[in-house]
Amino acid sequence: MKVKNKSLKLSSRRWLQRQLNDPYVLEAQKAGFRSRAAFKLIEMDEQLHLIRPGMNIIDLGAAPGGWSQVAAAKGAHVVGLDLLPIDPLPGIAFLQMDFMNDDAPEALITTLDGPADLVMSDMAPNTTGHQSTDHIRIMGLVEAAYDFALEVLRPGGSFVAKVFQGGTQAELLARMKRDFKSVKHIKPKASRKESAEQYVVATGFKGISE
Template sequence: MNRKPKGRSPTRGSSGRSYRNDTGLTRQPKKMRGRKPSSQRWLTRQLNDPFVAEAKSKGFRSRAALKLAQIDDRHKLLRPGMSIVDLGCAPGGWLQVVADRCRIGIGDAKLVGIDLLETDILADVEIFVGDMTDPVMLDKVRNAVGGNAHGVLSDMAADTTGHRPTDHLRTTALLEAALHFAMEVLVVDGFFLSKCFRGGAEQSVLSIMQRNFTTVRHVKPAASRKESVESYVLATGFHGQGGWDVDSADEDADDQQSPTGENGGYSPI
C-alpha cells in the first residue's frame, strides 16, 4: 500500500507554488543546477527583493536607481537646471533619475556620464566611455557642462574578490579618485555623493571632505540592504579651501569624529 507523505516539501506544496523556507525567502529560482552556491543565493535574493520589482515596474535600468531617488527625496539635492556628473554611470539607472529630476534637455540643465563600459544612450545626456582619472576627461566634462558642475555622483564599487578587507581598500581607492575629480569640477557650494564601504580605510578620504565641504554625512537608503557594509557619503557646501593633503588627512582622521549622522555616524533614510 502506498503511503501518502506526512507533510509538504519545505519549499513547494501540491500546487507547485513556493512556500517560505528556512531562509525566510518565498521564491526560488527555477534553474539552479550547475550554479555555485553564491550564485544561487544571489538569484534567490533578487527574486525576493521588493526593490528589484519596484525598479523594474518604474522602468529603471537598475535597482540602484531607487537608492539615489530615496537619498534625493530626503536631502533634496537634485533641482531643475542643474549640471550633474555621474561617475561610473553604467548601466544608467542614476542617469535616469537625474535626467528626470533636473529636467535635462530643458534650459541650462546638463548631465554627463562617464564609465569604462558602454552605456545605452539617454536623450540629451552626454556619455563618455573612458577613465575618469584621465586628465583629458576633465576638459571633456567642463566643455559638456559649459564650465563646472553643481553636483558629482559616484556609485562605483570595485569588483569583489570575496576578501572583505581587500574589497574595502579597492572601493575606498575609487572613492578617493571620485572625490579628487569632484573637487576639480564642482562649483562653489556644490555637492558630492559617493558609495562608501565602511571598514576604516576611508577615514583619510572623509577627512579631506570635511576640510573642503561645509557638511559631510553618511546616508543609507532603504534600498541599500541592511546587512551590507555599503553606505553613501554626502558632502555639501563645497568651498575647496582645505586643499588635498593625504598625509595631513591621515593625521586628522585620528583626531576627528565621524561625519554627521545618527547611529554611530550613519543616518538612515
C-alpha cells in the first residue's frame, strides 16, 4: 500500500507507508496491543521464559504500553514509567515522569511494594543520526536502568534493555556477566531489519553481596 498524500513530508509518508505495510502493526491492532513492540517481548519471553504469573515487573519507557500489556496478560504485577502519558491499562500502575529524575527510583520502589522479578527497559533517547553519539546516549540510559535493577531485583531476577547496533559496551557487559548467570543479545524478528536496535537480556541475578 502506498501513501499518496503529498501534503505530508517525505519522511512522514515513508513512516506511514511502512506502518500500513507492517504485518506486526496489523497483528498488534488485531490482538489489541498498544504497539508492535509487544511482539518483541513475546518473542524474548518465548525463548527465555522471562514472565510468570505473580511476578513483580518494572517497565521503563513503557509508553504506549505494549510491553506492560504483555506482562499483565501473563498475570504479572506491572509498574510502568515514561515521560509520555499512556491511557489507563487494567492491572498496570503507571508513573508519568523522567526516569533520570532523582525521585523516580524511589517512586517506582514505593509503587511496586516489594522486590522486582524483572526490570525491562525499552527506553531510547531521541536519535541525532550520528551513530557514535546515539550509541553513547542510549548506553547512558541502559547503565542507569541497570544500576537501578541491581537495587530492586530479587535473586534469580532478570534484566532486559534496548541497546543499539554494537551491543553492550564491554565494561557494562562484564558487570552483567559477573552479576547474572546468563547474558545474551537478541534481535527479535519483530524489530525492523533496518533498525539498529537489539536487546541485552540478563537472567539469573546472583544478588549483591554486602
